[in-house]
Amino acid sequence: MIYKTIAQLSADLHAKKISSVELTQFFIDRIKRLDGSLNSFITLSEEQALTAAKQADEHFAKNKAGVLTGIPIAQKDIFCTHGVKTSCGSKMLDNFISPYDATVVTRFKEAGTVMLGKTNMDEFAMGSSNETSYYGPVKNPWDLERVPGGSSGGSAAAVAAYLAPGATATDTGGSIRQPAGLCGISGLKPTYGRVSRYGMVAFASSLDQGGPMARTAEDLALMLNVMAGVDIKDSTSIDTPVPDYTATLNDSLQGLKIGLPKEFFNEGLDKDIAQIIQTAIKEYEKLGATIHEISLPNSALSIPAYYVIAPAECSSNLARFDGVRYGYRCADPKDLEDLYKRSRSEGFGSEVKRRIMIGTYALSAGYYDAYYLKAQKIRGLIRQDFIDAFKKVDLILSPTSPTTAFKLGEKTSDPISMYLSDMYTIAVNLAGLPGMSIPAGYANKLPVGLQLVGNLFEEAKLLNAAHRYQQVTDWHTHTPEGF
Amino acid sequence: MEWETVIGLEIHAQLLTKSKIFSGASTAFGAEPNTQACAIDLGFPGVLPVLNEAAAHMAIKFGLGVDAEISKKSVFARKNYFYPDLPKGYQISQFELPVVGKGHIDVQLEDGEIKRINITRAHLEEDAGKSLHEDFQGCTGVDLNRAGTPLLEIVSEPDMRSAKEAVAYLKAIHSMVRYLEICDGNMQEGSFRCDANVSVRPVGQEKLGTRAELKNINSFRYVERAINIEVERQIALIESGGTVAQETRLYDPNKNETRSMRSKEEANDYRYFPDPDLLPLVITEDMITRAKEDMPELPQQKRDRFMEQYSLSAYDANVLVSSRHMALYFETVVAESRAQPKLVANWVTGELLAALNKENKDISESPVSTTALAKLMERISDNTISGKLAKTIFESLWNQEGGVDEIIEQKGLKQVTDTGAIEAFIDKILADNPDHVAEYRSGKEKLFGFFVGQAMKASGGKMNPQQLNELLKKKLEA
């Protein structure tokens, strides 16, 4: 079954072939009918969605509708939504009804979109399989015994199963690209600072970046048009002009220089995946691109550096969850220390606690230089690798992940093997670059993602390359059986 | 053994911004609990800090005021610890790269000596909220209105050698921040606070002794008393064979003692690291230029100018420049009255300051306006009244009984300056005391004072003394 993209739905809405209320109801019905097996939503905001859809239809009636008016989307439960539970996948925030909207949420509201609900995710975005969620794991719609990837597994599964035509997500070490790859959809992690982090519950502030997930690059461009831009509420958002990302989608790829990092194409990479990526490379050559081998010599250090920097920032970011002003509080604390310790121990899951402790250790007296400072220097090395690479090429191409979706429970007892599933994505966050994953085929009936990485603020170039690829392939049109 | 005291101060000055350092919530004092704490101040999930430009501007002004290096690039860091009045579980402060680097301030000690106190650094940070320990169902209440109020923490070198020096330095900084209009200096409301690091060492020893950090010393008087009592404690402890522990001690003004704060089971490990939510603060030339344009004449410059321009003593000049308002008051009176600046200085630092202190008023609240005092100075200068009667008039002015001339008129305090009238008094005294006149004329010149006294008494003290002297002399020697 081939479903309509956001661009097509937008055309239908504007042509008045369908109303936003009808469209919204269609997705609500699908979620109610199909999400039982996936668990991709934590909260379905049916009532608010239908109210927003009615408003959107009024805008159509008055001819005041924009491109995304009336389009239903899902929000990852990491984005604060006024009046709607924002749990971040944690028991700690199970009772947190946010009193404000994240900037991303505000912008989608202003664009007239309809929020269907909040998608499941790894607890506080810490995980690569969506198994750390307090609300239970999300299943991969391509194989219900497998993980959808993480941390934005709920958004990825929902888009793959067409429970929403698009969804927001966040990416700290691969949390947009890896689940997009594993679920066979398109996902874009913008340049750090391109999309406001305000109201997005922080995991690792210097790495976190919100971005869109959808079926096609064109849809991603439509969503990024809404999300991108400086925000006075986020000091780290960057004041660089936002182009119309749809304007350059069809540009020719003639002469585009694509780099293949040799470090990503050796042992550890699944043979079938390697084959699929080679096929994709041929497509790009046919489209006029030239292929060059490049080197990212320090890429192997990106995972160790990441697993110091991200936990260090998270140990501090998550200190605010103390049972005092909001969120989970333990029963009958006997004193202040008991309040803190039990609220936090009972409210956080084990992966979150693990990372808090690693981060606490890495920042503590006597270890700061060996861990945190060293990791920041390695971050400098990794950034330099990319600066050098982009002197030679326009884009970098690789697989998104070393394997396809793995089985539920397969890696939960071995944190390191879980961490390694982000080996191709993490360096991009450390360097702050934009990256995306698009579907490129199947290995053993499971989707394989192709990762494209661009230079700072070159999202348009990425989307252009992805769109042209999708014009000559149809992987992005597939929907798993049963959905 | 002879002991030397070593003191360094950490001063926290709340900056006079309208909104908080990282949020748009109001900083006004005294609001209902938690009504001025927004999502950012409360540390809600996902919210982010954005630096207030006025806080940076004020920090630069302070840096210029103490002749310090202003860091072109400074970094905000997180100081991590758990406490109910610290909503995020960390305080945003500056650690490795503070906005203000090394500087200094010259302080005048009691004996008139000028001592230079070096300033290590000054950095921006956010204030914490307040825990209210009154009993709420056996709980502590937390008010986060103050959370996020901008603070400038000013750290001195351990350059002070006595409690008095520490107070002199504290007063100099207090005066500086008020001159710069970056802090209201209100110690009672806690907008100007101080901790003291105190240690002792044998005279001649270079190595510093172990220091104790004194807290809760939020008045000039407490600073002096707390340091003195702590120094006594440390000396007694060492002399009886003990050692000073490095710890935080709370001053109890009621018992006049310092005591160790609840022993913490672990040494603090604040895990400072650069705040990833805030990019480096870059101070541009433009920002420094704007701060320079906004700089007032500073206390030291003003003191030097007063000594030069008005021929005042160092003491008078120092007292007058201790606050910007007082200096302004003085200069206004001088300009309005054309009286001798020395006379005005005497009155402002004497009569007026005493009256203000008695009623605990700031000079800006003085019931005697600059215009009224100027008039009074003029009446002294033009001999309408004597200095002695002027004090009576000042009292009436203080009590709002009317204008200077009005009071002189009403109370008949005008000085007798009419030569004829004075001569009439003299003639009567001379006629009443022929014996004394004869004795005087035969050489007993000491009797001159007797005639002056008699004449003054007869006139009710209103006679111009100079005129009296001249005319009396003329008559006696005639």
Add this chain to the structure above:
Amino acid sequence: MSLTTTDVKKIAHLARLNLSETDLTTYTEQLSTILEFVEQMSGANTDHIEPIAHAVDVSQPLRPDVVTEINERDAFQAIAPQVEAGLYLVPQVIEG
């Protein structure tokens, strides 16, 4: 880098986490494994390399000193665990 259970207890306390005895053993093992893994960093030559906190070199924007927030205490405290008279309540803190 191998951690002892004493190290882990100290870390857990700093992070205000309670660990049961079983948890303690598991976490000690897992944290040690993770630390050994990140140890790879020590092999990298980072002499003369500036540490970077952010990937993009830009400076901090400043906000004008204007009060923009209104009193939203009721909304904020509606989701608070325990409040009285506008104050957040915590178990008694003993000072001094």
